[in-house]
Amino acid sequence: MGDALASPEAIERGLIARGLGRSYGDAAQLEGGAVIDATGLQAIGPVHVAGERATVDVGGGVSLGDLARRVAPQGWFPPVMPGTRHVTVGGAIAADIHGKNHQRDGGFGGTVESLSLVGADGVQRPVTRESDRALFEATVGGMGLTGVITSARLQLEPLPSGVVEVATQRTSSLDATLRAIVDGDATHRYSVAWLDLSGPGRRARGIVQHGNLAAPLGLDEDQRRPAYAPRRALPVPPLPGRGVVRDPIVKSFNLAYWRRPRKATALVPLPRFLHPLDGAASWPRLFGASGLLQYQCVLPDGQERTLAALVEAFTKAPVSPSLAVLKRLGPQGEGMLSFPLQGWTLAVDLPAWNAEVYLMLDRMDEVVAQAGGRVYLAKDARLRPDLLAAMYPRLPEWREVKQRIDPEGRIRSDLAERLGLVPSASRIG
Numbered sequence: 001m002g003d004a005l006a007s008p009e010a011i012e013r014g015l016i017a018r019g020l021g022r023s024y025g026d027a028a029q030l031e032g033g034a035v036i037d038a039t040g041l042q043a044i045g046p047v048h049v050a051g052e053r054a055t056v057d058v059g060g061g062v063s064l065g066d067l068a069r070r071v072a073p074q075g076w077f078p079p080v081m082p083g084t085r086h087v088t089v090g091g092a093i094a095a096d097i098h099g100k101n102h103q104r105d106g107g108f109g110g111t112v113e114s115l116s117l118v119g120a121d122g123v124q125r126p127v128t129r130e131s132d133r134a135l136f137e138a139t140v141g142g143m144g145l146t147g148v149i150t151s152a153r154l155q156l157e158p159l160p161s162g163v164v165e166v167a168t169q170r171t172s173s174l175d176a177t178l179r180a181i182v183d184g185d186a187t188h189r190y191s192v193a194w195l196d197l198s199g200p201g202r203r204a205r206g207i208v209q210h211g212n213l214a215a216p217l218g219l220d221e222d223q224r225r226p227a228y229a230p231r232r233a234l235p236v237p238p239l240p241g242r243g244v245v246r247d248p249i250v251k252s253f254n255l256a257y258w259r260r261p262r263k264a265t266a267l268v269p270l271p272r273f274l275h276p277l278d279g280a281a282s283w284p285r286l287f288g289a290s291g292l293l294q295y296q297c298v299l300p301d302g303q304e305r306t307l308a309a310l311v312e313a314f315t316k317a318p319v320s321p322s323l324a325v326l327k328r329l330g331p332q333g334e335g336m337l338s339f340p341l342q343g344w345t346l347a348v349d350l351p352a353w354n355a356e357v358y359l360m361l362d363r364m365d366e367v368v369a370q371a372g373g374r375v376y377l378a379k380d381a382r383l384r385p386d387l388l389a390a391m392y393p394r395l396p397e398w399r400e401v402k403q404r405i406d407p408e409g410r411i412r413s414d415l416a417e418r419l420g421l422v423p424s425a426s427r428i429g
């Protein structure tokens with residue numbers, strides 16, 4: 001761990017930890033400051049089994065993919081996995097990430113038994129719910145702003161095989177998609193919907209997938225073996241300008257993807273079901289040098305009409321959304337700044353070059369806040385600070401903890417400064 005090249009001025013300016021940089025915005029950046037590369041924290045301890053449960057001690061820089069690869073052959077698996085395996089344990093805790101099973105199993109923070117935190121004073125301390133509940137809850141989902149997570153003890157769950165039983169259905173409207181998700185959730189652990197928002201006539205048609213870890217009985221030998229073995233990713237070269245994500249291409253791709261014949265049920269290897277985007281390395285390069293913007297919000301149950309209005313606005317966006325994913329989320333977890341709350345979460349990828357998109361998203365933020373929802377900080381690069389308190393009602397509690405453990409606001413990021421989570425830089429020192 002440590003940025004050996006950080007100058008005294010940079011350290012004086014402030015510090016923030018960085019994992020694998022998979023947050024979409026400015027959460028793991030600090031202009032002019034010291035960004036601590038935590039990926040050197042690579043230890044993975046033995047799996048400790050206690051009946052139906054197990055735990056493992058891991059360094060904060062271990063990726064969830066590496067952890068899964070290590071523990072799966074022993075019949076264990078991290079219960080919460082995001083849409084990419086290239087996420088560190090520290091990043092997963094800091095964003096209290098959710099998987100396709102949040103509605104059943106909650107977020108990553110719920111799988112953390114304890115963690116080790118190096119605070120602004122440079123002291124490493126163990127943190128548990130019992131030792132300091134407020135600090136634990138400020139750290140889970142706290143976007144790295146309480147300190148550097150150097151290690152954690154994580155719960156694991158039994159892994160019965162190397163495949164997921166996946167049920168897939170095509171839907172032709174948002175209403176049908178919502179119904180299909182809710183119906184399937186009664187008997188499945190994982191659920192996710194891909195939506196086509198690439199045009200006003202699209203009516204948010206979708207592909208809904210539900211999944212359960214497959215029991216070994218009846219599987220062939222390869223599938224029966226508990227394993228997490230991702231294939232090598234296809235390389236994407238750097239592309240200039242606006243890349244290849246253009247309206248006509250997006251529209252044709254989405255149409256072809258929606259129409260593609262699919263089996264109603266199939267056995268799918270874990271990596272392909274959990275991390276489909278990892279099949280193409282550096283896929284954001286498709287958006288060219290100008291990059292992409294992801295908007296992810298959650299709306300509480302009962303706000304389905306607001307969701308429909310957002311979806312409709314996206315279908316009329318100045319540029320076609322290239323990817324849109326809809327998921328259910330379960331109840332709010334322990335983290336004071338954790339994103340999930342019971343309802344619907346919509347994540348939409350857009351090219352970053354179009355100025356009108358930013359105005360549209362600004363309007364959406366207000367609608368989301370008014371509806372009792374929130375924007376996901378791990379995906380954000382542009383939210384206005386005045387909406388933060390409405391979206392995150394436990395913010396005052398979080399500020400109390402931050403004040404207690406880092407009164408000078410030494411641990412800070414561009415996101416924290418932009419959103420007013422720390423005092424402005426001029427007051428340090």
Ligand SMILES: Cc1cc2nc3c(=O)[nH]c(=O)nc-3n(C[C@H](O)[C@H](O)[C@H](O)COP(=O)(O)OP(=O)(O)OC[C@H]3O[C@@H](n4cnc5c(N)ncnc54)[C@H](O)[C@@H]3O)c2cc1C
Binds near residue numbers: 086089
């Ligand atoms: C393709 C893709 C799919 C995704 N799917 C999902 C999903 O399904 N669900 C979901 O919830 N998220 C998802 N994400 C977002 C991702 O899980 C989070 O942004 C996660 O925080 C990234 O982890 P990282 O290691 O890359 O951390 P970084 O992006 O490097 O950092 C993210 C935050 O964590 C903090 N941090 C990192 N390491 C430490 C540490 N050791 N100690 C303290 N703080 C630390 C940073 O300061 C920063 O605030 C996805 C991202 C991508 C690119």
